[in-house]
Amino acid sequence: MRKFLFLLVPFFIQANNLTKGIPFLENSSFTNWAHTHECHPAKTFYPKNREDVQKIITEAIERNIPVKAVGSGHSMNNLWCTTGYFIKTDLLNDIISIDKKNMTVTAQCGIKMKYLFRILAKKGLAFTNQGMMAEQSIVGALATGTHGTGQTGVLSDYVIGAELIDGNGNFLRINKDENAELLPLIRVNLGALGFIYSITLQCEPLFRLKHKKITSSWDKMLEGKKYLEWYHKHDYFMFLGHPLTDTILIYTYDRTTKPVKKRWKVQLKEKLLMNKVMNYLQIKMAHWLPGVTNEFLDRFFHMMEHKSIRDYSYKLLSPLKSPPEIEDYIEEEIAIPIEHFDSAMREFLALYKKYEDRDFELFGVISCRFVKGTKESPLAPAYGRDSAYISINSMRHFAAYESFFKDFEAIMTKYDGRPHWGKFNHLDQAQVLQLYGQQAIDFNTARAKLDPNHLFGNEYLQDLFG
Ligand SMILES: Cc1cc2nc3c(=O)[nH]c(=O)nc-3n(C[C@H](O)[C@H](O)[C@H](O)COP(=O)(O)OP(=O)(O)OC[C@H]3O[C@@H](n4cnc5c(N)ncnc54)[C@H](O)[C@@H]3O)c2cc1C
Incomplete structure (x- = not known):
């Protein structure tokens, strides 16, 4: 069923530019799950692979247009909004690999957690922590620190790798061997460090x-x-x-x-x-x-x-x-x-x-x-x-x-x-700094490197992180 989602997406072809051939909508509006925030992006893209995402981001850099990814739009504030290029991740919804021996899964960013859980269960694996609901996209949930309850950390604690396209247009692998210093920061990232194409998570045996x-x-x-x-x-x-x-x-x-x-x-x-x-x-x-x-x-x-x-x-x-x-x-x-x-x-x-x-x-x-x-x-x-x-x-x-x-x-x-x-929430920069101290400073330092021009910035991030 997930494979055929693209049939529901109106398909427009754009001529003479990098994003030619990538499905998109122009001047549409989106609201979040709670209908508290509405967003009017100039263009909404539905990429189907990493190359599509790379092209959208390169074009946005060339044209100085802000970019924002959106998963399921379940966040109850405006952290997912943009007036520029909106990247809907609905079609990036596949499992890339499952390593049964090491009990890890690598998935594209847009897969809904409910599908991920079921596929993992068939392979005898499970996540240690889950939120109350599983309708969110995996990367959207991780970006905001989604949590459940119990004697475990939050879902993001189990992230052991990611593939990122940053605000400079660079593609980065992040794991314990490559760009390892970014691994902790990518776990709860508020969508501020770039577009996360895929994510690798540690699982445990099905229980x-x-x-x-x-x-x-x-x-x-x-x-x-x-x-x-x-x-x-x-x-x-x-x-x-x-x-x-x-x-x-x-x-x-x-x-x-x-x-x-x-x-x-x-x-x-x-x-x-x-x-x-x-x-x-x-x-x-x-x-x-x-x-x-x-x-x-x-x-x-x-x-x-x-x-x-x-x-x-x-x-x-x-x-x-x-x-x-x-x-x-x-x-x-x-x-x-x-x-x-x-x-x-x-x-x-x-x-x-x-x-x-x-x-x-x-x-x-x-x-x-x-x-x-x-x-x-x-x-x-x-x-x-x-x-x-x-x-x-x-x-x-x-x-x-x-x-x-x-x-x-x-x-x-x-x-x-x-x-x-x-x-x-009513957070501002001073409060974020007070509550997170060095962690907030490290996050902003990484952000300055990965997204120096705040391509992935928006009003929410401006208020909280500058
Ligand atoms: C009914 C309901 C129940 C909920 N239950 C819980 C709960 O039990 N526990 C809990 O902690 N929270 C809960 N939430 C909150 C929810 O988990 C978070 O808001 C989560 O971020 C939503 O995921 P999403 O896919 O909708 O992300 P979105 O809201 O679409 O996006 C969230 C952020 O992720 C970024 N993002 C998305 N995809 C990418 C990508 N590929 N690359 C880079 N950035 C990206 C977006 O730009 C945005 O900044 C609930 C929300 C609802 C509506």
């Missing part, structure tokens, strides 16, 4: 997990830093909650050698309720029936509780399957050192209460995920510290969302909170 959902309460989770026990006890642990409901829904996943055990009721609830109804309904309710939301969520969390099931990790770790687009949806996620999670969360819950007392429209479910701190990816928000990622969401048409998000950021800033690059 199964035992998964349970249990309800508990905010108090029980925060009291005496109980969440640390959950985090250390389980291979993967996260929870969802709402500040105005006492109930929270805990997810645990533990490695097992036992065979797959499914429960049809659990599958049905997951497919229909969690994926299709829950987000949509709770947001509608927050708007039209604000008083009912808490009651609804409380019941909903109890309904989703289940006994253990067992399945392959790639099937369980990304429970959001093709979530329906929610127009105007805004989400911000901030990673703080795990030891401060209870204090930060209590302050946040109090903040929420203050807003609620002012009778404003409510916000959605909060997700709390926990990630191991490593030193593999300098710009990962979890760099160097075990982290709790707290994610809040709202709708852009809800009154007071902006001031609420700013107040949330103010609390998390006290705890050295580092926002997710691919979600709503």
Whole structure:
């Protein structure tokens, strides 16, 4: 099916230039998944191989036109936007090689993670970490530091190689033997260092997990830093909650050698309720029936509780399957050192209460995920510290969302909170420098070499990195 995607792309032929023959659209507009940002590139290209990409970039350099790659457009800010040449990676969606002995995979940049997971599983391999959803392109997900939950680093930590076409038009192989100094910096790169044509990732043998959902309460989770026990006890642990409901829904996943055990009721609830109804309904309710939301969520969390099931990790770790687009949806996620999670969360819950007392429209479910701190990816928000990622969401048409998000950021800033690059944030250059120090300086130094004229720059990168 993926092979025939190009049939859907209108095909125009351009005469007398380098990009002749490469499918493109002129003056079209694109919006991201959440419909919060719209972008109007001069031309949108659909390259089919590395030579096509090279030609587009060379032409852009010659004509001094900015370039931006876009994967699935799931980022919830404008980091993917440009007014120049837009490179859609949908047709760069193949696996290049799988090395079963060393358990590595090399794939073109645009392959969707859900396909990658399935192909790897057939070869007996899996990723150690996965985000809640697998609709993103692999390189788009890596660029923003996409993470899941559990005793592992973020997805980018597993990058062991890449092929890059930089802002000078040069083609570079990056791995432990070639341009090795760039390897850490390419892991979370915000699309700022050039176009990544292919990526190589370390996998592990395919594994199964035992998964349970249990309800508990905010108090029980925060009291005496109980969440640390959950985090250390389980291979993967996260929870969802709402500040105005006492109930929270805990997810645990533990490695097992036992065979797959499914429960049809659990599958049905997951497919229909969690994926299709829950987000949509709770947001509608927050708007039209604000008083009912808490009651609804409380019941909903109890309904989703289940006994253990067992399945392959790639099937369980990304429970959001093709979530329906929610127009105007805004989400911000901030990673703080795990030891401060209870204090930060209590302050946040109090903040929420203050807003609620002012009778404003409510916000959605909060997700709390926990990630191991490593030193593999300098710009990962979890760099160097075990982290709790707290994610809040709202709708852009809800009154007071902006001031609420700013107040949330103010609390998390006290705890050295580092926002997710691919979600709503108010970061500026000074804050990036303060939060990442030498890592941000090293990133900018590499950027100055690889993209001296900021061919891959845009408004977002300008605000955050200059
Ligand atoms: C419903 C939903 C669920 C989500 N769940 C999670 C989650 O569980 N965990 C999490 O951490 N995040 C999550 N996210 C955020 C998401 O993972 C990131 O925003 C991710 O970057 C999106 O991938 P994409 O392919 O859509 O990238 P895009 O948004 O298209 O692009 C992201 C960045 O990558 C750059 N880029 C893309 N391809 C290339 C390339 N070939 N070369 C160079 N640069 C490139 C773009 O220019 C841009 O700067 C979620 C988002 C949504 C909408």
